[in-house]
Amino acid sequence: MSDPIRVLVVDDDRGARALHCGFVADVPGFTVAGAAGTGEGALAQSAGGIDLILLDMRLPDISGIEVLHRLRTPGAEGPDVLVISSSHDQTTVRQALAGRVVGYLIKPFTEAALRERLERYRTERLGRDDAGLERPLAQGEIDRLLATGGIRTASVARGAAASAGPVRLPKGLAEPTLERVVAALDALAPRSTAEVAAACDISRATAHRYLTHLVEAGVIVLSHRYGQRGRPEVLYRLAPAPE
Numbered sequence: 327m328s329d330p331i332r333v334l335v336v337d338d339d340r341g342a343r344a345l346h347c348g349f350v351a352d353v354p355g356f357t358v359a360g361a362a363g364t365g366e367g368a369l370a371q372s373a374g375g376i377d378l379i380l381l382d383m384r385l386p387d388i389s390g391i392e393v394l395h396r397l398r399t400p401g402a403e404g405p406d407v408l409v410i411s412s413s414h415d416q417t418t419v420r421q422a423l424a425g426r427v428v429g430y431l432i433k434p435f436t437e438a439a440l441r442e443r444l445e446r447y448r449t450e451r452l453g454r455d456d457a458g459l460e461r462p463l464a465q466g467e468i469d470r471l472l473a474t475g476g477i478r479t480a481s482v483a484r485g486a487a488a489s490a491g492p493v494r495l496p497k498g499l500a501e502p503t504l505e506r507v508v509a510a511l512d513a514l515a516p517r518s519t520a521e522v523a524a525a526c527d528i529s530r531a532t533a534h535r536y537l538t539h540l541v542e543a544g545v546i547v548l549s550h551r552y553g554q555r556g557r558p559e560v561l562y563r564l565a566p567a568p569e
Contacts, residue, residue: 331448332359332375336368336393337382337410342433346380346410349437353444365393372397376405378428378447383411383418391418394425406451408443410435416509496539503528507536508545508564516549516561537562 333350335358337343347358359376362368365388372379379397383390390411397404409422409430422430428450429443495501503526510525511517517525523533540546540562547565550558 328355328452330355330357331377331451332357334359334368334371334376334379334405335361336363336365336379336385336390337361338363338384338386342382346440349440350380350444352437353441355448356444365389368393369396372405377451378406378408380410381407381427382433383409383413383422391421391425394422394427398425406447408447410440499536499539503532504536504539507533508540511546511562511564516551516563518551518559518561522562 333356335343335346335350337346340363343361343363347361350356350358356378360371360374362371363386365385368379368381368385381390381393385393390409394407397407407425407427409427410433411418411430412433413419414432419430428447431440431443495504506526506528507522510522519530519533519537522537523530526533537546541548545565546562549561549563551561
């Protein structure tokens with residue numbers, strides 16, 4: 327039997343730390359090796375045989391991004407990092423992905439969601455250990471995560487977001503433009519066709535074609551904004567990640 331994967335849980339909220347430690351402890355093959363409420367505390371403990379860090383992005387001293395940067399200094403072989411955070415703005419997500427994280431899980435999440443991600447991580451880790459290789463996220467995996475605005479784990483990305491990928495796009499649609507359109511959307515702040523067009527520097531008609539495709543693919547959903555008169559304005563936002 328292989329040694330359990332040693333996990334460091336990092337979160338500034340004491341209740342969240344305790345909850346996540348409990349979640350990890352209940353997953354076979356994992357053990358909680360430590361917990362920290364600050365970025366400096368995380369760095370101090372990361373060198374003690376830690377295999378995986380569950381890292382929050384919002385910490386009271388230094389940010390989770392800074393923790394990632396320090397862990398990924400040239401020549402350093404730091405532990406793997408799974409982000410667990412309520413931050414899902416594109417800047418934070420892109421910076422985290424650049425730090426070669428193994429996943430990005432948005433809080434609040436269920437115990438089942440974390441268990442699924444940890445079990446998949448364990449399988450991937452065993453595969454790369456058998457091959458004697460370190461496995462950072464491949465470019466395609468990063469692209470799929472970014473295609474959903476970075477708010478889903480890789481398991482979800484291979485579902486809905488994959489529909490927005492480079493496979494058999496309708497005639498007249500191009501992958502680079504599609505990625506720009508998806509990147510201009512958010513899960514919490516719906517945007518109109520005009521707003522998406524302006525953000526992507528394309529015409530409204532072009533934006534509408536891409537948005538229609540994404541709705542049909544299940545990547546985004548519709549809502550309406552009603553004014554005092556006239557027809558309601560159609561709004562688009564990223565579809566929420568399934569439980």
